[in-house]
Amino acid sequence: MGVAAPLDERKAAVSASGIDPLIELVAPGMERVNAVILSRVGSDVAMVPEIATHLIASGGKRLRPMLTLATAALCGYSGEGDVKLAASVEFMHTATLLHDDVVDGSEMRRGKLAARMLWGNGASVLVGDFLLGQAFKMMVEVGSLEALRILADAAAVIAEGEVMQLAVAKNMATSEDDYLAVVRGKTAALFAAACEVGPVIAARPAAEQAAARDYGMNLGVAFQLVDDALDYGGLEADLGKKVGDDFREGKITLPVVIAYREGAEDERAFWRRALEDGRIDDGDLEQAIRLLRRHGAIEATLEQARRYGAAARGALAPFPNRPVVHALTEVVDFVTARAH
Amino acid sequence: MGVAAPLDERKAAVSASGIDPLIELVAPGMERVNAVILSRVGSDVAMVPEIATHLIASGGKRLRPMLTLATAALCGYSGEGDVKLAASVEFMHTATLLHDDVVDGSEMRRGKLAARMLWGNGASVLVGDFLLGQAFKMMVEVGSLEALRILADAAAVIAEGEVMQLAVAKNMATSEDDYLAVVRGKTAALFAAACEVGPVIAARPAAEQAAARDYGMNLGVAFQLVDDALDYGGLEADLGKKVGDDFREGKITLPVVIAYREGAEDERAFWRRALEDGRIDDGDLEQAIRLLRRHGAIEATLEQARRYGAAARGALAPFPNRPVVHALTEVVDFVTARAH
Numbered sequence: 001m002g003v004a005a006p007l008d009e010r011k012a013a014v015s016a017s018g019i020d021p022l023i024e025l026v027a028p029g030m031e032r033v034n035a036v037i038l039s040r041v042g043s044d045v046a047m048v049p050e051i052a053t054h055l056i057a058s059g060g061k062r063l064r065p066m067l068t069l070a071t072a073a074l075c076g077y078s079g080e081g082d083v084k085l086a087a088s089v090e091f092m093h094t095a096t097l098l099h100d101d102v103v104d105g106s107e108m109r110r111g112k113l114a115a116r117m118l119w120g121n122g123a124s125v126l127v128g129d130f131l132l133g134q135a136f137k138m139m140v141e142v143g144s145l146e147a148l149r150i151l152a153d154a155a156a157v158i159a160e161g162e163v164m165q166l167a168v169a170k171n172m173a174t175s176e177d178d179y180l181a182v183v184r185g186k187t188a189a190l191f192a193a194a195c196e197v198g199p200v201i202a203a204r205p206a207a208e209q210a211a212a213r214d215y216g217m218n219l220g221v222a223f224q225l226v227d228d229a230l231d232y233g234g235l236e237a238d239l240g241k242k243v244g245d246d247f248r249e250g251k252i253t254l255p256v257v258i259a260y261r262e263g264a265e266d267e268r269a270f271w272r273r274a275l276e277d278g279r280i281d282d283g284d285l286e287q288a289i290r291l292l293r294r295h296g297a298i299e300a301t302l303e304q305a306r307r308y309g310a311a312a313r314g315a316l317a318p319f320p321n322r323p324v325v326h327a328l329t330e331v332v333d334f335v336t337a338r339a340h
Numbered sequence: 341m342g343v344a345a346p347l348d349e350r351k352a353a354v355s356a357s358g359i360d361p362l363i364e365l366v367a368p369g370m371e372r373v374n375a376v377i378l379s380r381v382g383s384d385v386a387m388v389p390e391i392a393t394h395l396i397a398s399g400g401k402r403l404r405p406m407l408t409l410a411t412a413a414l415c416g417y418s419g420e421g422d423v424k425l426a427a428s429v430e431f432m433h434t435a436t437l438l439h440d441d442v443v444d445g446s447e448m449r450r451g452k453l454a455a456r457m458l459w460g461n462g463a464s465v466l467v468g469d470f471l472l473g474q475a476f477k478m479m480v481e482v483g484s485l486e487a488l489r490i491l492a493d494a495a496a497v498i499a500e501g502e503v504m505q506l507a508v509a510k511n512m513a514t515s516e517d518d519y520l521a522v523v524r525g526k527t528a529a530l531f532a533a534a535c536e537v538g539p540v541i542a543a544r545p546a547a548e549q550a551a552a553r554d555y556g557m558n559l560g561v562a563f564q565l566v567d568d569a570l571d572y573g574g575l576e577a578d579l580g581k582k583v584g585d586d587f588r589e590g591k592i593t594l595p596v597v598i599a600y601r602e603g604a605e606d607e608r609a610f611w612r613r614a615l616e617d618g619r620i621d622d623g624d625l626e627q628a629i630r631l632l633r634r635h636g637a638i639e640a641t642l643e644q645a646r647r648y649g650a651a652a653r654g655a656l657a658p659f660p661n662r663p664v665v666h667a668l669t670e671v672v673d674f675v676t677a678r679a680h
Contacts, residue, residue, distance in 0.1 A: 045504045099469060102442075103462035122443035125465055126502045129439060129472075133496025136476055140489045148488065149480045156473025162466045164385045 018334025019061070021327035026069040029083055033065050036087040040134050051115050051127040055094055058110040063331075064194045065090045067219075071198025071212045074324040081142040081201045088151060089194045091135035096158060096190070098128035103162065104249050147197040154193035161185015165251070170276045172260055172268070174252045180221065187227075188220025195219075211318050215328065218312035223335045225305035228253035229298050230338065232289055244285040250275045254304065256288075258297040267291055302336070309336045358674025359401070361667035366409040369423055373405050376427040380474050391455050391467040395434055398450040403671075404534045405430045407559075411538025411552045414664040421482040421541045428491060429534045431475035436498055436530070438468035443502065444589050487537040494533035501525015505591070510616045512600055512608070514592045520561065523594075527567075528560030535559075551658050555668065558652035563675045565645035568593035569638050570678065572629050584625040590615045594644065596628075598637040607631055642676070649676045 023030075041052040065086035072082035100106070101114040102121045108114060116124040132155065139148045165182045168174040195216030199209045231246045232255055246253050252275060260271050270287065274280050292298050309332045316325050363370075381392040405426035412422035440446070441454040442461045448454060456464040472495065479488045505522045508514040535556030539549045571586045572595055586593050592615060600611050610627065614620050632638050649672045656665050 043500055043503075045500050045507060047503050047507055048500060095469075099465050103465055120506075121461070123503060123506055125439050125443055126499050126506070129435075130496050130499035130503065132469075132472060133492055133494075133499055136492035137489065137496060140485055140492055143485060145480055145483060145485070149477065152473055152476035152480055154473075156470050156477060159466050159470035159473055160383055160385050160388060163383075163387050163463060163470065166460075166463055166466070167385060167387055 018330050018337060019063075021323075021330050022066055022070060025073065025324060025327045026066045029069040029073075029086070030062065030066060032083045033062075033069070033086045033090070036083060036138070037090060040087065040091070040138065041131075043130070047119065047123055048127055048130055051098070051119050051123055052094065052131060054112070054115055054118070055097060055109065056090070058112050060093075060110060062090060063223075064093050064190060067191065067194045067216060067328075067331075068198055070324055070328055071195045071215075072202055073198075074212070074319050074321050074328070075199045075202035075204045075208060076321070077198065077202035079201065081144065081147075082198065084138040084142050085147055085151075085197050085201065086194075088135040088138045089190065089197075091131040091138075092151065092155060092158075093190060095128035095131040095135070096162075098124045098131070100162065103166070104245075106245070106249075142201065144197075144201050146200045150193045150196050150200065154189045157185050157189040161187075161189065168252055170250045170278065171252065172272050172276055174257055176254065176257050176261075179252065179254055179257055183221050183224045184217065187224040188217045191220030191223065192217035208318060211315050214315035215312050218308045218315060219332060219335060222305040222308040222312065222332070225254055225301050225308065226336060226338050228255055229301045229305070232292055232298060244288075247274070247285055247288055248280060250278055254301045255292050255297040258300050259292045259295045262295040262297070263291060305336050309333075358670050358677060359403075361663075361670050362406055362410060365413065365664060365667045366406045369409040369413075369426070370402065370406060372423045373402075373409070373426045373430070376423060376478070377430060380427065380431070380478065381471075383470070387459065387463055388467055388470055391438075391459050391463055392434065392471060394452070394455055394458070395437060395449065396430075398452050400433075400450060402430060403563075404433050404530060407531065407534045407556060407668075407671075408538055410664055410668055411535045411555075412542055413538075414552070414659050414661050414668070415539045415542035415544045415548060416661070417538065417542035419541065421484065421487075422538065424478040424482050425487055425491075425537050425541065426534075428475040428478045429530065429537075431471040431478075432491065432495060432498075433530060435468035435471040435475070436502075438464045438471070440502065443506070444585075446585070446589075482541065484537075484541050486540045490533045490536050490540065494529045497525050497529040501527075501529065508592055510590045510618065511592065512612050512616055514597055516594065516597050516601075519592065519594055519597055523561050523564045524557065527564040528557045531560030531563065532557035548658060551655050554655035555652050558648045558655060559672060559675060562645040562648040562652065562672065565594055565641050565648065566676060566678050568595055569641045569645070572632055572638060584628075587614070587625055587628055588620060590618055594641045595632050595637040598640050599632045599635045602635040602637070603631060645676050649673075 037056060041049045041056065043049055068086040068089050069082050097109060098115055101109055101116050102124050106114050107117055115127070139151055161182055161184065165186055168178055168182060192213045193216070196209055196213040199212045228246065231243060231253065233243070256271065256275065260268055263271070270291070274284050274288065312332050313329050316328055319325050377396060381389045381396065383389055408426040408429050409422050437449060438455055441449055441456050442464050446454050447457055455467070479491055501522055501524065505526055508518055508522060532553045533556070536549055536553040539552045568586065571583060571593065573583070596611065596615065600608055603611070610631070614624050614628065652672050653669050656668055659665050
């Protein structure tokens with residue numbers, strides 16, 4: 001294992017190299033998005049904004065709403081609909097996180113106690129539902145049926161992807177293709193939708209809509225694969241959750257699929273015991289990381305992420321708007337560089 | 341306590357007196373609604389239709405989608421949008437039930453094991469999310485932004501009502517007004533929306549839209565109050581769940597609010613121990629029922645339900661279509677007569 005750079009230094013290096021142009025580009029829009037978010041978590045029922053704000057204010061990057069603003073800008077959109085759609089996308093994401101933490105029994109989220117640990121599973125489920133309802137209300141206000149179709153479709157596909165993940169959890173027979181289908185659903189579908197609605201509200205041709213969607217889908221897959229690598233990679237503070245969460249929850253992710261495929265029979269027995277039977281002893285996470293490294297599984301996962309990243313960059317070819325294309329290209333580097 | 345009539349006899353009596361005209365009126369439409377429901381629970385992820393169908397096929401009355409078809413007919417609607425909106429309403433209702441069972445930790449639903457007991461809390465949450473996504477997709481296909489606004493608003497209000505219920509649970513200071521606010525959210529909002537979208541897709545004036553909404557809202561409150569009375573009333577098999585669920589879950593419903601308000605100090609101490617502290621011993625449910633009867637709390641709750649029922653009937657006044665008005669009036673009687 002290499003020696004990790006001190007956190008602040010690493011963060012500074014990463015952020016100078018990648019996400020800054022996007023942040024700068026969408027800063028005025030994101031101010032309005034944040035104002036909309038704050039106004040739309042309001043409710044006479046005090047627990048609703050308490051829970052929603054606990055998560056929303058906990059320092060997520062807000063990458064998805066930034067992508068909506070950027071792809072709208074990419075297509076020369078000049079209305080106000082992008083702001084509400086971006087806020088809708090963030091609400092959908094937040095709802096997903098609230099529900100995921102219940103599904104996974106997670107204790108932490110973004111370095112803080114998960115909402116369910118403070119207010120209970122029930123309230124987390126219900127506030128997620130509230131945010132979904134608010135998201136659809138905002139989409140209706142924007143008035144684009146096509147944007148509504150895209151985001152409603154994403155909502156269903158995300159849930160399907162998560163159910164698929166439950167089905168493949170604890171099953172070492174999961175193939176790389178199975179796992180990539182999970183990732184396209186649970187993570188990449190929302191990235192794709194967030195990017196696709198930009199050209200849609202700008203009333204651009206279908207080819208540009210498809211290209212923006214491709215960009216988002218590929219970026220989303222890359223993002224998840226890097227996350228999977230990081231979950232075994234030791235960048236705990238950066239992720240805001242403990243290393244080894246996926247391992248403890250019996251999640252079969254790409255690094256594990258690769259190490260299992262390449263592993264000897266005694267290694268496979270180890271993975272089956274830990275992830276299928278859920279019998280995890282002290283030192284097992286360290287052993288898992290050793291096996292992943294022995295077969296280059298982390299490197300292979302990151303190599304896959306880079307391939308999806310290259311596809312995301314390629315999808316931007318049809319767009320002539322250089323500053324936005326530059327910012328979106330840099331985001332790909334930011335996402336794939338997180339693991340280095 | 342009165343002697344309950346044998347179940348089959350009671351069911352026959354109730355159904356002859358009330359819901360039959362509605363069932364007959366919407367039968368052709370409901371066949372199409374049921375076909376849409378079956379086609380839209382489909383997914384490549386096998387667990388999704390398994391869970392959804394477990395609940396959807398478990399013999400709910402499908403009252404809400406029938407109301408959508410009936411209010412569309414009330415306004416002379418002749419298109420196909422009512423069928424998809426009705427299916428959307430049923431999906432929203434099913435999603436709510438899946439989530440509620442997780443929130444309440446319920447073991448039974450409609451006389452069968454709750455989905456969460458068979459597939460787990462996580463899968464129940466996620467399949468609920470999937471159904472919500474599918475519901476919004478169907479609404480988009482219908483293409484009425486106003487119907488979308490109404491149903492998205494209902495989704496948020498339902499969740500708010502449920503959170504409010506969590507907040508008032510275990511709190512004997514809950515007033516009648518507090519509780520009625522919960523009911524308007526968690527139950528009546530979907531009845532109201534289901535009825536309001538009928539005139540909306542029929543492009544009727546705002547007054548008719550408001551009248552249909554009033555009908556649904558008042559019917560929904562009546563429906564919930566009767567349910568609350570039944571939960572202490574001994575019609576177990578008819579409800580498909582055990583009597584006393586609300587009591588065991590510490591839910592403060594109208595019968596309890598009334599009995600607590602009217603009760604002596606030792607009775608109040610009983611309610612606080614059982615519902616606030618959750619310390620329930622053998623015989624406590626019977627004691628609760630005795631206290632409710634001593635103060636006429638069940639009768640007072642049903643009297644309230646009848647008042648809301650009368651308001652629902654009154655809301656139908658502007659509509660000239662006699663057969664549909666008759667069917668919708670009879671539904672009110674059906675809903676309020678369930679407790680007798």
